[in-house]
Amino acid sequence: MDGFMNWLSDNGWAGWLGLGLLLAVAELMSLDLVLLMLAVGAFAGAGAAAFGAPFAVSALVASAVSLAMLLLARPSMIKRLHRGPDLATGTKALIGSSAVALTAVDAHQGQVKIGGETWSARSFDPAVTIEEGTRVSVFEIDGATAVVYPEE
Known part of the structure; x- marks a missing residue:
C-alpha cells in the first residue's frame, strides 16, 4: 500500500x-x-x-x-x-383541426365530427350558417362545444 x-x-x-x-x-x-x-x-x-x-x-x-x-x-x-415544443393535450389538441358539419351549424347549435367523435358546435361568426357536409376548422373549444368556421 x-x-x-x-x-x-x-x-x-x-x-x-x-x-x-x-x-x-x-x-x-x-x-x-x-x-x-x-x-x-x-x-x-x-x-x-x-x-x-x-x-x-x-x-x-x-x-x-x-x-x-x-x-x-x-x-x-x-x-x-x-426546451422543446409544447405538447397539446385534451381539447387544446383539437384547436385548428378539421371537421365535417353533420348538421347545419349556426350561432347557437349544430353538430360536427372531429376525429371520429361527434361534438356540439356553433359558428364562430354569428352571421354565418354552415351547411351540412361542409368542411370546417375548429377555432376553439368552449366547454363541450366546438366553435368552428368554414374552411376555404
Missing part, C-alpha cells in the same frame, strides 16, 4: 483522471449533469497535476472548475435539454 501511495504522489494526474472517469461513468446512471460537471473539474485537476502542480493546487483547480461548471454551464445545458 505504501508503494501505491508513493506512486500516486508522483503521478497525481492519474488519480484525478481516474476520479474524473469514475464520475463520468456515474453520470450515465444519474443523467442530472451534476456528476459530469464534477468530472470536468477532476479532469482540470488532472491537467494541473500533469503540469507539476502540488496536490493542494490541483485540488483548488478541480474545485474552482467544478463550481464554475455547476454555476455557469449546467443551468444553460439543462434549459437547452428541457
Whole structure:
C-alpha cells in the first residue's frame, strides 16, 4: 500500500483522471449533469497535476472548475435539454383541426365530427350558417362545444 501511495504522489494526474472517469461513468446512471460537471473539474485537476502542480493546487483547480461548471454551464445545458415544443393535450389538441358539419351549424347549435367523435358546435361568426357536409376548422373549444368556421 505504501508503494501505491508513493506512486500516486508522483503521478497525481492519474488519480484525478481516474476520479474524473469514475464520475463520468456515474453520470450515465444519474443523467442530472451534476456528476459530469464534477468530472470536468477532476479532469482540470488532472491537467494541473500533469503540469507539476502540488496536490493542494490541483485540488483548488478541480474545485474552482467544478463550481464554475455547476454555476455557469449546467443551468444553460439543462434549459437547452428541457426546451422543446409544447405538447397539446385534451381539447387544446383539437384547436385548428378539421371537421365535417353533420348538421347545419349556426350561432347557437349544430353538430360536427372531429376525429371520429361527434361534438356540439356553433359558428364562430354569428352571421354565418354552415351547411351540412361542409368542411370546417375548429377555432376553439368552449366547454363541450366546438366553435368552428368554414374552411376555404
